[in-house]
Amino acid sequence: MASPYLHLLAAQARSQLSYRASFALDLFGNVVTLGADLLAVLILFRVTPLLGGFTIAEELLIFALAATAFALADLAVGNIERIRLYVRIGLLDALLVRPLGVLPQLLVVDFGLRRAGRVVYAAVLLAGALVYAQVDWTPGRVALAIVAPISGAVLFSAIFVAGATVAFWWIESGELANALTYGGRDFTAYPVNVYSGWFRRVFAFGAGFAFVAYYPALVLLGRPDPLGLPTGLGWASPAVAGVAAAVAAFVWRTGVRQYRSTGS
Amino acid sequence: MSVIEAVGLRKQFTVRVKSGRLRRTRRTVAAVDGVDLTVERGEMLGYIGPNGAGKSTTLKMLTGVLMPSGGSVRVCGYAPVPERTRLARRIGVVFGQRSQLWWDLPLQESFTLLRHIYRVPPADHAARLRECRSLLDLDEFLDTPVRQLSLGQRMRGELTAALLHGPEVLFLDEPTIGLDVVSKQAVRGFLAAQGSRGDTTLVLTTHDLADIERLARRLVVIDHGRVVHDGTLDSLHARYGSRRLVVVDLAEPVPDPAIELPGVTLAAASPDGLRLTYALDGSGVTAGELVARLATTAALRDLAVVEPSIEEVVTRLYAEG
Numbered sequence: 001m002a003s004p005y006l007h008l009l010a011a012q013a014r015s016q017l018s019y020r021a022s023f024a025l026d027l028f029g030n031v032v033t034l035g036a037d038l039l040a041v042l043i044l045f046r047v048t049p050l051l052g053g054f055t056i057a058e059e060l061l062i063f064a065l066a067a068t069a070f071a072l073a074d075l076a077v078g079n080i081e082r083i084r085l086y087v088r089i090g091l092l093d094a095l096l097v098r099p100l101g102v103l104p105q106l107l108v109v110d111f112g113l114r115r116a117g118r119v120v121y122a123a124v125l126l127a128g129a130l131v132y133a134q135v136d137w138t139p140g141r142v143a144l145a146i147v148a149p150i151s152g153a154v155l156f157s158a159i160f161v162a163g164a165t166v167a168f169w170w171i172e173s174g175e176l177a178n179a180l181t182y183g184g185r186d187f188t189a190y191p192v193n194v195y196s197g198w199f200r201r202v203f204a205f206g207a208g209f210a211f212v213a214y215y216p217a218l219v220l221l222g223r224p225d226p227l228g229l230p231t232g233l234g235w236a237s238p239a240v241a242g243v244a245a246a247v248a249a250f251v252w253r254t255g256v257r258q259y260r261s262t263g264s
Numbered sequence: 265m266s267v268i269e270a271v272g273l274r275k276q277f278t279v280r281v282k283s284g285r286l287r288r289t290r291r292t293v294a295a296v297d298g299v300d301l302t303v304e305r306g307e308m309l310g311y312i313g314p315n316g317a318g319k320s321t322t323l324k325m326l327t328g329v330l331m332p333s334g335g336s337v338r339v340c341g342y343a344p345v346p347e348r349t350r351l352a353r354r355i356g357v358v359f360g361q362r363s364q365l366w367w368d369l370p371l372q373e374s375f376t377l378l379r380h381i382y383r384v385p386p387a388d389h390a391a392r393l394r395e396c397r398s399l400l401d402l403d404e405f406l407d408t409p410v411r412q413l414s415l416g417q418r419m420r421g422e423l424t425a426a427l428l429h430g431p432e433v434l435f436l437d438e439p440t441i442g443l444d445v446v447s448k449q450a451v452r453g454f455l456a457a458q459g460s461r462g463d464t465t466l467v468l469t470t471h472d473l474a475d476i477e478r479l480a481r482r483l484v485v486i487d488h489g490r491v492v493h494d495g496t497l498d499s500l501h502a503r504y505g506s507r508r509l510v511v512v513d514l515a516e517p518v519p520d521p522a523i524e525l526p527g528v529t530l531a532a533a534s535p536d537g538l539r540l541t542y543a544l545d546g547s548g549v550t551a552g553e554l555v556a557r558l559a560t561t562a563a564l565r566d567l568a569v570v571e572p573s574i575e576e577v578v579t580r581l582y583a584e585g
Contacts, residue, residue, distance in 0.1 A: 007380040015368035018409070090362035096329045098381055099352035260331040260345060 004100060008108040016113050026114035031121050034067060037189065038125070052194040053226055057133045059191065061220065064129035065213035066188035067122040069152025075115040077107055077157045080164040081177070087168070092259065103161070103252060135220050147238060148216035152188070154241035155208055158248035159184060165248075165255035180207060188212040193226045211240040265341060267433055267465045268303035268326060272335035275321050275489075295321040297489030298335065305432070306462040310480025311469045314582045318489040319469040323437055326467070327357050340432055353382060356426035356434045361441065363418070364425045365410045371421050372406045375428060382429035389428055396424040399454050416447025423454060434458070436468040440475055452478045473578060485581060492581070504577050507531075507543040509570040510551050514538050515563035525549050525557060 016023055041063055045056040054062070086092050086106065095105045126149065135141060163177025184207060187195070192204045192214045204210035211233070218225055219234030275296040280288040296318040303309055313319050324330040325337060328344035328351050337344060342351040358364075365374040379389045397403055400420040405413055413421065419439065426434060439455070440448045456479055459466045468479060476483065476497070483500055485493040493500055509531060517537030522530050527548020532541040542554060549557075551569050558564060 004377075004380040004383070007377055011366055011369060011373060011377050014373075015366060018368050090359065093324065093329050093359065094362050094364055096348065097327050097352055097355070097357040099349040100381060101349075257331070260329065261333075 005104055005108050008105070009111055012108060012111045013113050023114055027117040030115060030118040034071075034118055034121055034125075037067070038063070041189070052191040054191050057129070058217065058221055058223070060125075061129040061133045061135075062191060062213045062217045063189045064122065064126040065148055065152065065217055066185065068119070068126045068149040069188070069212050070156055070185045071115070071118040071122040072149060072153035073156030073160060075112065075119050076153065077160045078115060079110040079112050080106065080160055081181075082110065083164045083168065087259065096260075102256060130220070133221060136222060141220050144216055144219055144234060148213070148220075148234070151237035151241040152212035152216075155212055155237075155244045156181065156184065158241070158244035159207065162248040162251040165251045168255040168259060184209050184212075188214070191226075208240045208244055211237045266302045267305050267307075268301060268337075268339050268467070270299055270301040270322075270326070270335065270337040273299040273301070273322065273325060273332055273337055274334035275318070275325060275330065276333045294489050296325070296332075296486075299486065299489070299491055301484065301491070301494075303465060303467065305465055306459075308459040308466045308479055308481045309468070310476045310483045311467060311486065312471075312476060312480075312483060312578065313486040317486045319486060320437055322486070323435055323467070323469060327355060327435055328352065353429060354432050356429070356431035358419075358422050358426045358434070358436045358439055361438070363410070363422065365418065365421055367411045368409055370407045371402070371410055371413065374410065374421065374425060378425055378428050384429050388430065392428050392430060393424070396427060399457065400424060400450065414447075416443050416450070419443060419447065419451060420454075423451065427458070431464070433465040433467065436466070436470075438470055439468060440470065440472050448472070448474070455479055476578075485578075487581075500577055500581075501572050502546070504580055507545050508551065508572055510542045510544065510554055511568045511570060512540050512542075512555070512558055512562075512564055513566040514540065515565050518562045523554070523557060525554060528554055 041056075041059060044051060045059070049055070051059050083092075083106070091109075092102070092106075095102050095109070098105065126145075130145060135145075159180050160177075163180055166177065184203065187203045188209045192200060192210045195203070204214070215225070215231075215234035216237055217234070218231050223231070225231055225233070273296055274294065276292050276294050278290050278292055281291050283289045299318075299322060301322075311319055311322065321330065325332045326339050326344060328339075328348040331345045339351055340354040342354070344351055364378075365371065366377065375389075375393055378384075379386070397406070400423065402420060402424060405417050408417075410418060410421065423439070434455075436455070440451055443451065452475060455466060455468075458464050459479065466479065468475065470476060481496065483493065483495065483497055484491055485500070493503065495503075514537070521533055521537065521540050523542070525548060527545050529543050529545075530540065531543040533539070544551060544554065555564075555567060
């Protein structure tokens with residue numbers, strides 16, 4: 001018998017497809033959003049030939065890696081930000097009385113299939129950027145081109161989950177979580193060396209955003225890091241994502257325990 | 265082994281109370297304050313009490329949703345929170361206002377999904393579903409999306425959903441709330457049939473007194489987080505002095521309607537003195553003796569004996585608390 005989660009996922013897809021027009025519009029809207037972001041990059045390069053020392057081909061690769069990672073994370077766990085609503089309407093109680101894990105149930109019962117459009121679009125963009133940047137392919141680089149977006153997606157997912165969980169018992173934290181997730185998406189879309197000071201330290205290394213697109217892109221392009229750190233850092237993406245996932249799991253468990261001891 | 269064993273079950277919540285412009289003080293409130301409860305297999309238990317008495321909180325602790333602050337609790341032999349998923353296969357839960365169904369899908373699909381979630385063998389699932397379909401008349405709306413069902417239809421779906429994995433204990437939080445009379449009857453009849461088979465234990469909270477009379481052979485009354493009564497409906501009547509009323513209509517008024525008999529008090533008299541209501545507390549004379557005595561002093565036109573209503577008892581119980 002297939003996993004119950006797969007059945008739940010399929011059911012969720014059928015639910016969303018029961019509103020066909022709305023689904024199509026959402027799919028379309030998601031693609032337009034990403035198109036607007038891409039337009040911003042293209043306009044930027046109308047006024048400058050280099051951004052932080054990177055050409056438009058190199059920047060597009062960073063942009064596409066970041067967009068793919070974020071789109072994957074948003075597809076997988078983006079709906080978790082609605083957890084406060086779930087608590088209020090009692091969905092969390094309903095999930096707690098079923099013989100399945102709470103987090104996977106939450107993710108599949110409101111799986112945003114409509115966000116799939118953005119993943120497809122970002123993946124196409126990534127393929128294009130890899131060709132355009134004329135990557136000198138080695139087996140290692142091929143592997144990294146696949147692993148990096150997935151690691152980035154795990155990192156973004158961890159931040160989504162941890163941020164939403166904090167909102168569990170601290171309502172005002174919603175904006176903070178958004179600063180990290182959507183702020184992180186915009187941060188990762190550009191070379192890290194265009195930012196400076198404590199802001200760069202916090203976002204690039206504190207939150208690990210430099211490992212989503214910047215360092216993997218350096219490895220793929222065979223470029224040294226303008227910041228002087230070893231280029232091989234791109235290979236650390238999976239490890240950074242693993243640490244972030246562990247932290248998020250801990251925060252999530254604490255949040256659920258808190259919920260069960262205090263009620264809604 | 266008892267199906268439910270709770271000893272000294274407690275749940276405290278910390279609330280922050282505004283005390284001044286910016287200051288907030290923390291205050292601990294005991295929602296459930298030392299509940300002892302033992303329920304045997306096949307019992308039908310009504311768990312009642314005023315709003316905020318701690319009914320839902322108790323139910324959430326028994327089903328593994330909330331972690332108790334103190335005391336011990338085992339349901340079907342499991343500690344509810346640490347062994348949540350194992351317990352979940354053995355219990356069914358119906359929260360009156362929280363759905364277990366998939367809003368946008370036909371009702372039937374929810375049942376199929378639950379079969380996968382609980383990993384019920386297809387044959388068992390089909391047999392239980394067939395039974396629920398005929399007892400609850402589900403056939404006419406099995407293919408309707410849940411969002412289009414009436415409240416009564418949805419509740420019948422919820423009941424089926426909670427029973428498809430063959431739970432040993434069925435927890436029902438206000439199962440008839442908001443239903444129309446016909447749906448209420450259908451739900452009660454179905455639950456009574458489930459309970460009478462003796463292998464499913466029923467625990468229900470309700471404000472509906474008809475639910476209690478129909479479904480609860482044992483009543484546990486909770487108030488301010490404590491159990492104030494645990495026993496049958498009859499023992500509740502006896503304890504809270506439910507009074508049987510004897511209403512007599514007279515042909516003409518009598519000068520002194522009060523009667524000196526043990527256990528009898530004049531409860532009401534109509535302005536014209538033609539209708540007298542006597543209350544019997546059950547400790548003294550019977551209704552028959554009272555009527556015999558009345559007949560010696562007045563000409564009776566009609567009489568009626570009104571049984572004590574649970575409504576009256578519970579109202580009094582709530583008022584005391």
